[in-house]
Amino acid sequence: MRGISLISFALLCSPMAYAEKVPVKEIGDNFKIDGDKVTWPDGPFTGSLTCAGPDTSISLSADKKHGTCCPTGANLKGSANTEWHCCGKGHDVTGSKDVGFECCLEGSVFDGEKCKRAKKCPNGKVMIDGRCQCPDGQEEAEDGTCEPADCDSGLKTGKCYFFTGRSGNYLTYNALQYSETALSKYIRPGKFQFCRDEECTAGLPVNPSTEVYIKDLHGSLPTAKDAGQWLDNKKNGGHIGKTTDFSKAGEFSITKWPCGKYCLSGFTDGLTQACPDVSPGISLDTRATDSCIEFELMEVPCDIRADENNCIWKSGDQCCNKIDCCGKTGC
Structure with missing residues (x-):
């Protein structure tokens, strides 16, 4: 049942000493626990398994x-x-692969x-990887104490990003939109650079209240002659395209969204799909001003031949450590 036989589970669940390393089995879904018995009441299988x-x-x-x-x-x-251990109340598994694991008192x-x-940390810090550090969501102040971290979108002007939409496809430029x-x-992904002025001064924060x-930076293949142009300001069904005229550039706002995503909108207007096409364009919307379109952003090098590209992911590989909905324990 669910890949666990009665015999194998009975052997698994023989009496165990306190704080002893134990084998485990995947339990599956849709089960009920009643004392020493696990029961699957619904199909495709029914039945129960009992500890010996x-x-x-x-x-x-x-x-x-x-x-x-x-x-x-x-x-x-x-x-x-x-490792998996049966631990007494108030105990948890601790240690490392180098020294082994054991049930110890929590802390x-x-x-x-x-x-x-464990060493007691001062000033509200906690022990993380053997060092006293401020907990998540806080940062160290000048006096050494921990204080709430400033809200930060993680985006900066001058940096470049790929946008992936809910369809799973990149935001791209083709057919003049x-x-x-x-x-x-x-057709290749647009390589989008956030700017707060025409000169695109680098290193400025990009927040929801920031225009x-x-x-x-990408141009259309095969010649790529239209590289380095601005997304324009077409509205109310007009498909946003490119422009070399900064006075016609769209004014946008972007806000951090749950699960590592961002939602792109206009600074005063909303942003919506232009029409119900198979590959719909986007358009600023002067009526639904609170509308935005969800994208996942990945930082990429603006100049693919710059040595400093090696430091883009200095704080962690974005492909492996993205913020998600699963919490720190994983999904």
């Missing part, structure tokens, strides 16, 4: 994805990245021989 031996009961991991049988009073602790660290109380279109030999202009 006295004084044991089924215990699930924090993410409810793995289970084992622990002695009464102990619970399954750990993760696939550490303690296993050093390979014994549990040691910008739209989410599949790439081909002659920004958007320059596309």
